[in-house]
Amino acid sequence: MGKVEPREIGGILFDKDGTLIDFNRTWFGITMELAGLAAGGDDARARQLIEAGGYDWEMKKFRGGSVVAAGTINDIVDLWHPELSLEEKRRLIREYDDYTVKEGSSRAVGIDGLQATLEALAAQGYVLGIATNDSEAGARATATALGLSHLFSVIIGYDSVLRAKPYADQLHLFAEKTGLPPRKIAMVGDNAHDLEMAHAAGAGLAIGVLSGNSTLDDLAHLSDVILGSIAELPAFFAKRSDG
Incomplete structure (x- = not known):
């Protein structure tokens, strides 16, 4: 996977638990x-x-x-x-x-700033999706309960594909459903298997977040970028318009 500039990204695929939800x-x-x-x-x-x-x-x-x-x-x-x-x-x-x-x-508890962050990214023009090793029904129910369903174009669970993370299947399904090539997709997650999927699928960026269960050492070797949480993404992706 080759790192691309933030301005080249068109879609952002999120892990759910630890990334969007306080695990x-x-x-x-x-x-x-x-x-x-x-x-x-x-x-x-x-x-x-x-x-x-x-x-x-x-x-x-x-x-x-x-x-x-x-x-x-x-x-x-x-x-x-x-x-x-x-x-x-x-x-x-x-x-x-x-x-x-x-x-x-x-019982879902969102990461601090969850709704404002997703709304800001959607306003910036990004296509948003969820890829989780929870079930698709579980991810959809959580998005609905938190009033976020309208912000996601695609929601994918472990049971939506043949192989769950760290295999490439979920990101490839997101690419297929959105029409975006993998290199124009950023994968955001708090566990190594999220970022391993990004590499396996040829994603444009693998972004680790420290809001979940993994440490900086756990994620550093797999990440193009490491952020404290998704709340930092709108500012990070604002660089897209800088170049």
């Missing part, structure tokens, strides 16, 4: 509830499952790149229920997906 404030309680169900009400076992999923009890946050922070519901079910048959796992995935669509949207 820990939105998902810790939900994940604890699912772990409690998986553990049959055993609190100690539930804490073990949460820790296996990537929660750092000292830091009080999920680690960047961990199964809960970066994986799909399929990955969580595989981790927590390795003993189940394939059909049993499929049933549980459907149940977990239904639960997270409802709870994830109703």
